[in-house]
Amino acid sequence: MSTVEETRNDLTKTLEATADTLSRSLAKIRTGQASERVLDDVRVDYYGTSVPLSGLATISVPEPGLVVADPWDKSNVEAVAKAIPAAGLGLTPEVSEGVVRIPFPPSCIWRSSRDRSPCPSC
Template sequence: MNERLNPYNEKMEKTIRVLEGEFATIRAGRANPAVLDKITVDYYGTPTPVQAMAAISVAEARILVIQPWDKSTLKPIEKAIQASDIGINPTNDGSVIRIVFPPLTEERRKEICKQIKKQGEEAKVAIRAIRRDANEKFKALKKSSEISEDDQKDLEEATQKMTDKFCKRIDEIAAKKEKEILEI
C-alpha cells in the first residue's frame, strides 16, 4: 500500500474499532459487562468508571453482578446505573448490586436493529469523509506538483477501493450484530 494512504487507512480502522465498541455496549438481552463501560460514578469528586471501583461478573446468562471493593460505594454505583441510559433498575442487597436483563420484546429488538443500522450508516459517513479528505490532499499535492496527474488518479482509485472495503466491513459487522439481536 502506498505510504500516502496509510494515515487514511489507520483513520478508517479507528472508525471500525469505534463502531465495534459502540455495538459492544448495546444491551442485547443477555448480561454483558460492556453495557457499564460508559457509566461513571462520582467517587470523592472524581468521575470514576464502574470497572475501576468493582469486580463485575456474569452470574447467569441474564444477570450481571457488581461487587464494589469499597462497600461505601454501593449506593453511588447504584444511583449512577439508575441515572444511565441502559434502562435497567439495579437491585442492591447490601453487599453486591445485581442487574437482571429482561428478555427483549420483539418491538425492542426492532428498535435496537434500527439503532444498529443508524450507527452503521454514521460510520460509513465517517469513512466517506476520510476518503474526501484524502482526495483533497491528493489534489493539493498535484496542484503543488509533488505528484503527477496519473499518481493522483491512482491514489484516488486506491482510496475508493479502500473506502469500499471498509464500508463492506461495516455492513458485515452491523449484519452480524443485528442477527445476534434477532436470535436472542
C-alpha cells in the first residue's frame, strides 16, 4: 500500500471519528425541547458497577418538554433518579409510578447566555 493511500485511510478514519463526536455533541445542545440523547453520558451505580442509563432503562420522549426513563428493574428507580443530578446536566428528575420523569425547562435568554462558554481553544 502506498504512503498516499495510508495517509488517506488515516485521514478518513480521523474525519469519521470527528464527525461522530460533533454529531453527539450537537445532539446534546439544549434547545428547549427534550431529547433522550442528553442522557447518553448518565451512568447509574448498579450493584457496585457503573452502567450507562440506556443499559438499565427504556428512555422515551412522550412530549416535547419531558424525558421518561422507565427502569426494567423497578428496584433501580431511586438509583436512576440519583444519577441524573449527579451527571451535572442541570436537570431535576421526579419519581412517580415506577418511572423517572425528567422535565426540561423552557429555553430562555438568561439560560442560554449562562450556558454559553468561550471556545476552549481561543
